[in-house]
Amino acid sequence: MSTTSAPGSAAFLKAIQLRRTVYTINDKIPVPDEKIVEIVEAAIKHGPSSFNSQSSRAVVLFGEDHKKLWEIVLAILKPIVPEEEYPKSEGKVNGCFKAGHGTVLFFEDQASVKAMQEMSPLYQDRFPEFSQHASAMAQFIVWTALANEGISASLQHYNPLIDEKVRDEFKLPITWALAAQMPFGEATAPAGEKTFNSLEERVKVFGK
Template sequence: MSTTTAPGSAAFLKAIELRRSVYTINDKIPIPDEKVVEIVEAAIKHGPSSFNSQSPRAVVLFGDDHKWLWETVLSILKPIVPEEEFPKTEGKVNGCFKAGHGTVLFWEDNAVIKGMQDMFPLYADKFPEFSGHASGMAQFIVWTALANEGVSATLQHYNPLIDEKVRDHFKLPVTWHLVAQLPFGTATAPAGEKTFKPLNERVKVFGK
């Protein structure tokens, strides 16, 4: 089977390759903050969602608000993480996440999900799953688009531990629940080596 792709798809697939988990970042980025916001807005607006529910939400943090988030993460983790392990956790949060330029918080709106469940009761049990799909695609779009601009990131999940405090601090709707956090910056070291399982075990093609 030919692996040749059209120029447009080749560029898109190359952007996907650029998207990696990078844990060593600094607070400098090669694009203005406004470009980051533009990327996030485009992802939230155009990212697909089942029944066009448009359930994903996003909050973009820069400067002191970004730092506040990761200080809050540590303050919540400290009573939970064993004392002998906390220095490692603290080093990771401060060195990998807080050290970045900003953070994108991905949320889902439970009010939208409940509304879809009421409107389409036949699929009521599926809408939380559909919501996860929509959020995952929004995360992927932002992460990949940032990588294509030379901005590195990792996807973190300190929810639901931090949900309430973050919602209260930024005065967000109580119906929003946090799904993921994407701290971003410029890589100070390359991503680690990535290995791949054989594609013939992961992709099956029939009818040719």
Template sequence: MGAVVVLLLAFLFNTEPFQQAFNTAQTSASSDVSSTGTSDAFLAAVKTRRSIYTITSESPIPDDKVVQIVADAVKHVPSSFNAQSSRAVVLFGDAHQKLWQIVLHTLKPKVSPEQYEMTEAKVTSSFAAGHGTVLFFEDSAPVTALQTAYPSYADKFPGWAQHTSGMLQFIVWTALENEGLGASLQHYAPLITPQVLAAWGLPDTWELVAQMPFGTPSAPPGEKTFSPVEDRINVFGVS
């Protein structure tokens, strides 16, 4: 099974759109990445990435472009010992809606009625209202293999895999917002992990890490404050 699983259930009875989207992603992911310009453009995208909760079901870019972004990110994200343990699932249409129904169905018996009412309102008006969702996983199989091959680092590999996942999430998040989409990062795992794996027939070695609903922003994000950066950076030996 490939590192990126594209689930377009809206095209359940027509596999051609699925295949076209996947082929586009694979072609792009197999191309060498070239870099032009300075770090300014990259840092500008970093600075404008925000958590966007008010999103619509529209998208300024085609679905195959979203798939291409995820495929490129999965291929090129750094990983310790080149483990390449990160996995992603891209959900559109009915599959996107199904995920958030799984979230609500799973949470309802576990929280108070008051908490569920607030969660339902948030899921319905924000996450499910979007155009799609990217699911981020870490595959324990390559991690376990490295633990066996390098026992002196065995306790470190799971943490290093999470570092890779965080970088992957950031790459996808920033790239989507650079294309005019809004996104946020949600964490309903491990509560929903068994249901998600079963719903889409995913390997049981895949650990669900985070969920990223995305869509066209319908309102700007709130103001973001920063603690003094000089309190968080030390520099020594500068000439």
């Protein structure tokens, strides 16, 4: 990384480096629950979206509601995962996700996507893709902000298997499509070593 970055960008880039996938978490966090909600609200409010569609939605689960989510996941997995493989799945869900302090659910409101398609028919086939871009940025903002508060997380994708049960359990609008699940908590072990491919193969610069 260049050492010529301005102080502001350097701090931001350092924050990005703190964000790692951590599976070994417990239910302790160094900030109050209200801080988590504040982070999620800021991400949903200020996260960019194509044509300012503001299609991203989020649900923050604590306590028994957090645990209920992962019980739903296991209930849906049990009849479809091979019997000999299920204990492994159960151990991962209980030990890496349910064991955390809470979960952030990320959704994209398909009503907003449809409205944008009707408003800008020239790009109508692109808006579902644009919507996923918006969701990814909201996820990144939350994940990075959590890391900077000393909170570890991972990003899971049990959707679309769990979509209907989750909407029913938490009384969510039918137009909300689940995009990702982010269990979070205090790390009980560090993230593994991360390797990087050569930037010369990944970044090209012209006109310099």
